[in-house]
Amino acid sequence: xxxxxxxxxxxxxxxxxxxxxxxxxxxxxxxxxxxxxxxxxxxxxxxxxxxxxxxxxxxxxxxxxxxxxxxxxxxxxxxxxxxxxxxxxxxxxxxxxxxxxxxxxxxxxxxxxxxxxxxxxxxxxxxxxxxxxxxxxxxxxxxxxxxxxxxxx
Amino acid sequence: xxxxxxxxxxxxxxxxxxxxxxxxxxxxxxxxxxxxxxxxxxxxxxxxxxxxxxxxxxxxxxxxxxxxxxxxxxxxxxxxxxxxxxxxxxxxxxxxxxxxxxxxxxxxxxxxxxxxxxxxxxxxxxxxxxxxxxxxxxxxxxxxxxxxxxxxx
Amino acid sequence: xxxxxxxxxxxxxxxxxxxxxxxxxxxxxxxxxxxxxxxxxxxxxxxxxxxxxxxxxxxxxxxxxxxxxxxxxxxxxxxxxxxxxxxxxxxxxxxxxxxxxxxxxxxxxxxxxxxxxxxxxxxxxxxxxxxxxxxxxxxxxxxxxxxxxxxxx
Amino acid sequence: xxxxxxxxxxxxxxxxxxxxxxxxxxxxxxxxxxxxxxxxxxxxxxxxxxxxxxxxxxxxxxxxxxxxxxxxxxxxxxxxxxxxxxxxxxxxxxxxxxxxxxxxxxxxxxxxxxxxxxxxxxxxxxxxxxxxxxxxxxxxxxxxxxxxxxxxx
Numbered sequence: 001x002x003x004x005x006x007x008x009x010x011x012x013x014x015x016x017x018x019x020x021x022x023x024x025x026x027x028x029x030x031x032x033x034x035x036x037x038x039x040x041x042x043x044x045x046x047x048x049x050x051x052x053x054x055x056x057x058x059x060x061x062x063x064x065x066x067x068x069x070x071x072x073x074x075x076x077x078x079x080x081x082x083x084x085x086x087x088x089x090x091x092x093x094x095x096x097x098x099x100x101x102x103x104x105x106x107x108x109x110x111x112x113x114x115x116x117x118x119x120x121x122x123x124x125x126x127x128x129x130x131x132x133x134x135x136x137x138x139x140x141x142x143x144x145x146x147x148x149x150x151x152x153x
Numbered sequence: 154x155x156x157x158x159x160x161x162x163x164x165x166x167x168x169x170x171x172x173x174x175x176x177x178x179x180x181x182x183x184x185x186x187x188x189x190x191x192x193x194x195x196x197x198x199x200x201x202x203x204x205x206x207x208x209x210x211x212x213x214x215x216x217x218x219x220x221x222x223x224x225x226x227x228x229x230x231x232x233x234x235x236x237x238x239x240x241x242x243x244x245x246x247x248x249x250x251x252x253x254x255x256x257x258x259x260x261x262x263x264x265x266x267x268x269x270x271x272x273x274x275x276x277x278x279x280x281x282x283x284x285x286x287x288x289x290x291x292x293x294x295x296x297x298x299x300x301x302x303x304x305x306x
Numbered sequence: 307x308x309x310x311x312x313x314x315x316x317x318x319x320x321x322x323x324x325x326x327x328x329x330x331x332x333x334x335x336x337x338x339x340x341x342x343x344x345x346x347x348x349x350x351x352x353x354x355x356x357x358x359x360x361x362x363x364x365x366x367x368x369x370x371x372x373x374x375x376x377x378x379x380x381x382x383x384x385x386x387x388x389x390x391x392x393x394x395x396x397x398x399x400x401x402x403x404x405x406x407x408x409x410x411x412x413x414x415x416x417x418x419x420x421x422x423x424x425x426x427x428x429x430x431x432x433x434x435x436x437x438x439x440x441x442x443x444x445x446x447x448x449x450x451x452x453x454x455x456x457x458x459x
Numbered sequence: 460x461x462x463x464x465x466x467x468x469x470x471x472x473x474x475x476x477x478x479x480x481x482x483x484x485x486x487x488x489x490x491x492x493x494x495x496x497x498x499x500x501x502x503x504x505x506x507x508x509x510x511x512x513x514x515x516x517x518x519x520x521x522x523x524x525x526x527x528x529x530x531x532x533x534x535x536x537x538x539x540x541x542x543x544x545x546x547x548x549x550x551x552x553x554x555x556x557x558x559x560x561x562x563x564x565x566x567x568x569x570x571x572x573x574x575x576x577x578x579x580x581x582x583x584x585x586x587x588x589x590x591x592x593x594x595x596x597x598x599x600x601x602x603x604x605x606x607x608x609x610x611x612x
Contacts, residue, residue: 029352029355029356029359030187030188030193030355030359030369031187031193031195031351031352031355033187033188034183034184034186034187034188035183035186035187035188035190035191035240035241036188036531036533037188038188040183040184041504041508041534041537041585042184042501042502042504042505043501045337045500045501045504046335046337046501049335049336049337049500050335053335053336053395062395063336063395064394064395072495074495074541074544075500075541076540076541077538077539077540077541078500078538078539078541079536079537079538079539080536080537080538081535081536082533082534082535082536082537085533085594087188088188088370089359089368089369089370126500135544182505182508182509182512183508183512183522184504184505184508189378189380194351194355194381194384194432195348195349195351195352196348198347198348198351198490199348199488199490202347202488202489202490203488206486206488206489206548215548216489216548217547217548225342227342227388227391228347228388229387229388230385230386230387230388231347231385231386231388232383232384232385232386233383233384233385234382234383235380235381235382235383235384238380238441241523242512242521242522242523279347288391336493336494336499337493337499337501339493339494340489340490340492340493340494341489341492341493341494341495341496341497341546341547343494344494346489346490348490393494394494
């Protein structure tokens with residue numbers, strides 16, 4: 001990974017051209033809102049997961065293929081800062097950044113922005129640890145690591 | 154099963170003493186409400202599932218043990234009629250009735266009532282088909298069937 | 307509504323050119339699966355809702371605008387038949403049909419098909435009743451009704 | 460609040476008698492699991508919310524009453540560290556601690572422990588900001604603050 005430690009810990013910095021980024025656009029579902037009329041705090045973690053799925057696909061490595069090889073990137077930590085609410089049917093962009101990727105730890109950063117207003121709605125981060133089918137911590141196979149980080153084979 | 158076909162198709166009838174019934178009490182979670190301020194229609198299907206889980210446990214057969222034996226009672230049909238809304242923190246009772254149980258089909262009926270007002274809030278029904286680990290339709294083992302229906306061994 | 311009663315009650319018939327239909331494509335989210343490895347039965351009701359949202363938008367009437375006018379199409383009945391499982395990351399199409407639309411009742415039918423295999427995965431139906439901000443049953447305003455049914459103004 | 464800053468930032472310390480704590484017991488629902496067979500990462504944030512609800516009730520201040528007064532404790536930050544997985548039907552305890560409570564900020568800490576094994580499963584934290592009906596930041600009324608912190612009137 002070519003991420004500098006400084007950029008890795010600060011998802012709000014301007015995007016670093018060396019950091020792999022992927023974006024996807026979604027809408028708030030009715031079922032994702034709560035009685036306050038806004039998207040529920042748990043929904044953001046589902047959107048982060050959508051972002052990871054599409055990030056991996058964009059790297060030519062559908063997440064399903066990783067699990068088919070018996071490796072599961074379990075979530076060890078998850079966090080979100082909520083800056084502005086999103087309402088039913090609001091469009092938003094999930095920007096996913098690979099902040100760190102090593103054999104035993106993968107970190108994704110997320111930024112959610114309103115669309116088309118492009119206001120900063122939320123920021124988040126998830127830390128993943130590779131485990132095998134028996135839920136034992138394992139090393140991420142080299143070829144998977146290279147694909148996720150976008151390094152040439 | 155001793156359920157008469159007529160009672161089986163009508164979950165609103167007075168409870169038939171021959172029909173196995175189980176009740177549990179829950180509260181509406183904040184995350185189960187939507188922007189209308191009421192429990193979302195999908196939440197009822199989660200409550201039906203809670204009801205099935207507790208029904209099986211009350212028969213001395215935790216649902217987990219059924220799956221541990223390689224049998225999965227997949228949902229083939231699910232339906233719900235919504236009569237009154239439930240709001241955040243409202244208490245309610247799920248009354249579960251085993252409407253039909255045979256080797257290749259199990260039917261549960263559900264009634265949701267407000268607590269302590271005891272008003273009829275919703276009625277539902279789920280039809281289940283036993284499948285094996287390879288998702289092929291199979292017969293429900295005899296001993297499981299006997300336990301679910303509450304018949305003596 | 308120009309739906310013939312016969313076609314309205316049978317969502318599996320070939321599409322009738324007189325019936326308003328809308329399609330959207332989605333993928334199964336990781337968070338929508340359960341320990342059986344397939345999309346949970348409740349997820350289908352969220353997808354039906356997505357379908358309704360997009361159906362209304364395609365008619366030039368975002369569902370949000372209906373609620374902004376103080377009319378809520380509450381779900382009075384919901385049902386689903388599950389024919390084949392969907393797994394994580396599977397693509398599928400939700401085909402939404404307006405089966406009935408009158409001042410006090412709106413009925414949508416749904417068909418979910420795998421993509422690109424185009425296999426029939428599930429069928430469903432929801433019945434809606436218009437209520438006002440005080441949750442009292444009301445009549446759907448004429449102009450909303452006309453837009454939903456696609457009738458000329 | 461009488462919480463010492465040191466104890467407030469470390470939810471794993473032995474409980475400090477001066478810190479208000481509340482515990483509740485739950486089971487993992489089938490619908491809360493994912494294809495990995497364990498409770499999905501988003502479920503923990505719903506359990507934290509259940510914990511907050513019961514914490515407020517135990518203080519004689521049902522959360523609903525706070526919202527009925529036009530004050531909403533919106534989630535500004537949420538985080539969770541996942542140490543061990545929970546599976547379908549596993550019982551667990553949510554221990555809720557009020558880590559900080561001031562007019563414009565309320566912080567809850569959470570510890571999830573398996574039951575009856577009493578193993579540490581997860582730790583979390585949510586930061587809340589009071590807003591009014593127009594979503595503007597406001598001060599938490601004095602009497603609500605006193606009740607939440609358990610101070611004598």
